Amino acid sequence: MHTVAILGTGKMGELVLAGLLRSGWPADRLLITARRPERGAALTAKYGVPVVGNAEAVERADILAIGVKPQDAATLLDEIGAKVPADKLVVSLCAGLPTGFFAARLPEGTPVIRVMTNTPALVDQAMTAISAGPHATGEHLAIAEEMFKPLGVTLRVPESQQDAVTALSGSGPAYFYLLVEAMIDAGILLGLPRQVAHELIVQTAVGSAVMLRDSGEHPVKLREAVTSPAGTTISAIRELENHGVRAALLSALEAARDRAREIASQAV
Ligand SMILES: NC(=O)C1=CN([C@@H]2O[C@H](COP(=O)(O)OP(=O)(O)OC[C@H]3O[C@@H](n4cnc5c(N)ncnc54)[C@H](O)[C@@H]3O)[C@@H](O)[C@H]2O)C=CC1
Numbered sequence: 001m002h003t004v005a006i007l008g009t010g011k012m013g014e015l016v017l018a019g020l021l022r023s024g025w026p027a028d029r030l031l032i033t034a035r036r037p038e039r040g041a042a043l044t045a046k047y048g049v050p051v052v053g054n055a056e057a058v059e060r061a062d063i064l065a066i067g068v069k070p071q072d073a074a075t076l077l078d079e080i081g082a083k084v085p086a087d088k089l090v091v092s093l094c095a096g097l098p099t100g101f102f103a104a105r106l107p108e109g110t111p112v113i114r115v116m117t118n119t120p121a122l123v124d125q126a127m128t129a130i131s132a133g134p135h136a137t138g139e140h141l142a143i144a145e146e147m148f149k150p151l152g153v154t155l156r157v158p159e160s161q162q163d164a165v166t167a168l169s170g171s172g173p174a175y176f177y178l179l180v181e182a183m184i185d186a187g188i189l190l191g192l193p194r195q196v197a198h199e200l201i202v203q204t205a206v207g208s209a210v211m212l213r214d215s216g217e218h219p220v221k222l223r224e225a226v227t228s229p230a231g232t233t234i235s236a237i238r239e240l241e242n243h244g245v246r247a248a249l250l251s252a253l254e255a256a257r258d259r260a261r262e263i264a265s266q267a268v
Pocket residue numbers: 007008009010011012013033034035036039054067068069070072075076093094095096116117118119170171
């Protein structure tokens with residue numbers, strides 16, 4: 001059984017930690033590091049996993065999951081890079097940063113894997129895309145899948161697709177939450193109590209998502225089935241098209257992809 005250390009246990013690191021524990025990964029095979037001591041203490045109290053320094057984590061773990069912000073990765077790698085024996089597996093959770101960024105700061109031969117997961121890991125419904133970087137073999141990919149499969153769905157993608165993946169599924173939950181938030185407001189505009197609007201639209205989102213996943217139907221078909229001739233839905237859709245919602249989504253995801261590229265260019 002591998003020992004996983006999460007270096008930088010913030011929002012995403014904690015989701016991965018909690019998910020691994022839920023999946024039965026033994027607490028004595030997990031380590032965490034934190035920049036703020038009070039954060040580390042709170043995590044240890046909640047999860048029973050020891051908080052250690054970054055150097056100790058490198059020594060004791062065989063999988064190093066990098067959970068810091070991309071902007072903090074260079075500082076972390078300056079601290080630990082040279083101390084990482086090349087038989088450790090480095091798994092980056094960082095948006096934007098290519099595996100080459102890590103490889104350049106690690107001893108020659110250290111395998112690096114790039115992962116883009118998302119916050120529905122909290123309820124074991126994450127979408128996690130996994131890419132092999134330098135020196136990562138099929139066996140290393142299988143280890144990363146073993147870590148992330150219990151948190152939801154995993155998919156192997158070429159690393160060249162990871163910035164687009166980040167724009168779609170990494171950031172994706174935020175787009176859905178924004179839509180839900182806006183639709184709740186619309187319910188208020190139409191005179192519904194906030195709690196009623198909330199319940200209506202959250203269950204509608206869940207039902208629609210499950211249908212999308214389980215029916216195997218194309219979203220166009222599912223939308224057409226809701227859209228009656230001269231009915232209510234088409235009146236709403238005309239407004240969405242008039243306001244350029246589809247074009248806005250195309251531009252928004254392109255902007256997210258471009259920001260991932262910019263993060264990479266600023267990091268090197
Ligand atoms: N929040 C999200 O939805 C997603 C985030 N990510 C990626 O996950 C990574 C973490 O993101 P968040 O959890 O949202 O950020 P966060 O800011 O909540 O967590 C980062 C943590 O790293 C700690 N840290 C920074 N430098 C450190 C060091 N040298 N040693 C030890 N700890 C250190 C910080 O104190 C903080 O607790 C980022 O690279 C981000 O791109 C990926 C997918 C989704």
